[in-house]
Amino acid sequence: MVVRESFQTQLDELRDMLVDLGRQAESALDDAIDSLKTQDVDKALRIIDNDFRINNLEEEINDKAILLIAKQAPVASDLRRIIVAIKISSDVERIADFAVNIAKSVIRIGKEPLIKELVDIPELAESAKTMLVEAIQAYNDEDIVLAKKMADRDDLVDEKYGQLIQELLGSMKDYPDSTNQIIQLSFICRYIERAADHATNIGENIVYLVKGKHYDLNE
Template sequence: MPGREKFQLDLNTLRDKLIEIGSLTEIALSKAIDTLERQDIDRALEIIEEDKAVDVLDEEINDTAILLIAKQQPVATDLRRIIVAIKISNELERMADFAVNIAKATIRIGDEQLIKPIVHIKQMTEICAQMLSLSLKAYNEEDIVLAKKVADMDDQVDSLYGHIIKELLELTQDKRESMQQITQLLLVCRYLERFGDHATNISEGVFYLVKGRHYDLNT
């Protein structure tokens, strides 16, 4: 196989692995919130165990990218594609960790009845999942319009975050016996807020890939 064809095949492999990590991360997030709502400890433990697959893929992407840089010495757009692949893989690995953290929060809450329905937390999760899906679509299609849309959606996540935090802090006045649970739910909200930030970071990677310069979409 000619060198250029092999190089392009390896680039496609990086892209495919990123999409695979993204899919695993989206599934993990959905399962984590469902597990929290159902207070399913066994399923929470499964989420923690399944995260190993994401870590393996992240390592494979980094190894492949480093070998491509060392052997092919790519320039311009090809080099940006490799750099962005490494960056996005790291973002996705961190996002999957947030799903694991939500599962761990579920375990810490245990079977104590939830102090209130997690309706707004689920709304945050749905937006975060959409942001992840759109950011990966933007990456796959190298579409900065979609990437910008993801960044705009982060404002919705931040707004819900502020609203939920206020609600939970107000509950501390009358539910002192549930401080452990409230603390865990506050952490869950923080994990989701950070999840949205990382999805925005992926969009920034798309801008860098297409435009060749860095843009701060988190402001």
Template sequence: MVVREQFQLDLNDLQAKLLELGELASVALKKSIEALETCNIEMALKVIDDDSEADALYEEINDFAILLIAKQAPVAIDLRRIIVAIKIATDIERIADFAVNIAKSTIRIGNEEHVQSLQQVKKMYNITTEMLELSLQAFGEEDVVKAKKVADMDDEVDELYGSTIRELLELNHSYPENIPQMTQLSFICRYLERSADHVTNIAESIFYLVKGRHYDLNA
């Protein structure tokens, strides 16, 4: 097998690992929100325990990418593909960490009845996971149109975050005894909003991959 063919196989392997990491992060978010909805402490603990798998895969991706750079000395678009893979892996790993944070907040809330409907939280979650899925498709296809759509969807998450936090602040005055729970719910909203920001970072990395220059899609 010629060197170029092997290098392309290695790049494909790197992309496959990245998509696997994205799936782990997506599943972690799904389980953390489900645990919140159902007050399922055992599920929340499982999210925390399973994070070690995402951490290990993240390290594997980084090591593999660095090895490719050292062995192949890639240039131009190939070098950008590897650099972008490292950056995207970092953003995905942070999303997995936010899922863990949501699980920890769920544990702190415990079995208390929720003082606020989780409808807005679920909307934020649904948009964020849709963004993540679309961003990974955009990466695989090197599609800046899909990447731009991801960035546009982040505005919806920001609006939901703002309105939900305002509602929680108003509830603080009416139900001061529930401030600890509302604090945790505020944190959860923040973790989802930050997750969406990291997905937007992925979209920006795709623009860099395809266009060869940096774009601020949150501007």
């Protein structure tokens, strides 16, 4: 009984570490978009410099998960819980990487006057961030109803992404001297769209965690 309680405590610690990782990725995404809106290159540089914290935490999660498998030889639902933690931590770390990529694009744009007021891109990012927040909440609560909502939200992000890319590429003829900026803004839209895809992956893994079967939310 004591052994089981100790194992459960370690599983809870693994979950808490992953929730913390999600919050850090959310903060990085928020900061990246804020640095874009304010064209704050110094803030963008800080996002890049701080990425090692997220990378280190992901490694700690993986190390802890592997150690639990090696020491406890878990079966069934406990094994799924550990495997899912590894998979989700990878998706969350990738989302944080996209925040870093956004920051790099902000640096490449620099203080160049923007071709239009930034409204649509921050809205797209807010949608992706909401998906991340809800995905982590669904993981923490093992809520498959919330997890399955990722698919519908991802469809909306994909639709908005397509519209933005068309608009940005179409603006090249009107702003021939701002080609670099337009390309970087297009990259940023792509990074946000990919972040939403990874949030959907998290949703799928939550369904696997609870139901014990793989579920493609993009079908």
